[in-house]
Amino acid sequence: MRSFRIPTALQIQRVPLSVVLITLLASALAFGWAILDGLPLYGIVALAIAPWIPLFFFEALWDYYNYGFYALLFVFTSLQLGHMGEHTAQVLQLLVHKGDARLASGVFGRLDLELVHFIWDSGVWLGVLGCIYVLGFRNKWLLISLVAASLHELEHMFLIYLNKVDLDFYEAGGLAGVMAKGGLIGTPFSRQYLHFVYNALVVIPLVIAFWDESKRAFNVWLAKALPELTDAEKIAASAQLQRVKAKAGEAVIRQGDVADRFYIVSDGTLEVVHQEDGTERLLTTLGPGQFFGEIGLLAGRTRTATVRAKTDVDLLALDAPAFNDLVTRSQGGAARLTEEMRRRLGETPEPASKPAG
Numbered sequence: 001m002r003s004f005r006i007p008t009a010l011q012i013q014r015v016p017l018s019v020v021l022i023t024l025l026a027s028a029l030a031f032g033w034a035i036l037d038g039l040p041l042y043g044i045v046a047l048a049i050a051p052w053i054p055l056f057f058f059e060a061l062w063d064y065y066n067y068g069f070y071a072l073l074f075v076f077t078s079l080q081l082g083h084m085g086e087h088t089a090q091v092l093q094l095l096v097h098k099g100d101a102r103l104a105s106g107v108f109g110r111l112d113l114e115l116v117h118f119i120w121d122s123g124v125w126l127g128v129l130g131c132i133y134v135l136g137f138r139n140k141w142l143l144i145s146l147v148a149a150s151l152h153e154l155e156h157m158f159l160i161y162l163n164k165v166d167l168d169f170y171e172a173g174g175l176a177g178v179m180a181k182g183g184l185i186g187t188p189f190s191r192q193y194l195h196f197v198y199n200a201l202v203v204i205p206l207v208i209a210f211w212d213e214s215k216r217a218f219n220v221w222l223a224k225a226l227p228e229l230t231d232a233e234k235i236a237a238s239a240q241l242q243r244v245k246a247k248a249g250e251a252v253i254r255q256g257d258v259a260d261r262f263y264i265v266s267d268g269t270l271e272v273v274h275q276e277d278g279t280e281r282l283l284t285t286l287g288p289g290q291f292f293g294e295i296g297l298l299a300g301r302t303r304t305a306t307v308r309a310k311t312d313v314d315l316l317a318l319d320a321p322a323f324n325d326l327v328t329r330s331q332g333g334a335a336r337l338t339e340e341m342r343r344r345l346g347e348t349p350e351p352a353s354k355p356a357g
Contacts, residue, residue: 253306
């Protein structure tokens with residue numbers, strides 16, 4: 001039986017586990033203090049969420065830098081889950097208060113305004129369209145989400161029109177909209193329940209689509225370094241990448257050392273130097289999207305040069321078994337790596353900016 005595994009792109013990679021635990025503690029303390037101090041519901045929820053915002057921001061930023069559009073899908077889906085939470089709170093309040101809509105305004109009741117609903121749901125509709133534009137029609141769940149978002153948007157277009165153009169009709173019952181009970185067409189569902197259903201039909205397929213894309217996401221720097229890899233090979237290799245940081249002046253690999261890792265540069269600049277007879281000669285410099293360390297692994301020899309960080313650098317590394325597995329499985333990737341190794345060893349002319357190592 002195949003074991004469950006969280007896709008690599010969905011794992012927390014930028015923020016250390018210690019910071020996550022500290023954030024969790026801060027959130028719990030803020031939540032407890034807010035309850036003891038008697039703050040309203042929106043204050044309790046806001047204080048509990050606040051410590052997570054910086055963590056969310058830095059993780060999303062790192063994901064965007066390393067996974068591209070996938071990070072935007074992550075942010076969009078997260079916001080929609082929050083929106084779903086607001087609708088869920090409103091429905092629960094309706095159930096508790098036996099259908100009294102005056103006591104069911106969700107968590108952030110002050111934002112329960114027609115204009116806010118219209119702006120938010122217009123953004124949702126455009127966001128789903130944007131996802132389909134970027135990802136194409138490969139993810140059918142997004143199409144389901146688009147249909148539901150379109151129906152929801154039409155509902156809010158009608159409501160905002162009444163709210164701004166015919167306020168008397170709106171207040172006399174027009175706020176039911178098109179499909180809610182008492183609305184233009186009408187169904188057995190009151191407005192709160194109907195919009196909960198609309199939102200569920202948008203968010204549930206969106207979450208499934210996001211999960212599917214998580215399993216397809218691969219590191220953009222790996223793809224830039226080895227574009228010949230198939231998507232499946234990029235996905236598999238991305239799952240084995242290890243993040244390595246080095247300070248300016250620090251040697252990442254040293255000439256003569258045993259080769260144990262293959263490196264891809266994701267941020268910063270490094271210099272490749274060769275030492276001979278007590279003198280050091282600069283061979284080349286490396287930047288984001290370039291790689292080094294392949295010579296020792298492919299040729300089964302010690303490091304042929306020293307690679308030193310010229311600035312603070314972020315690197316992605318594959319250990320020897322993962323690298324060898326990639327070379328064995330990937331015909332295109334192996335050819336590219338072998339070509340670069342030959343260039344570095346001087347078997348063919350090589351521009352100064354090519355990878356080394």
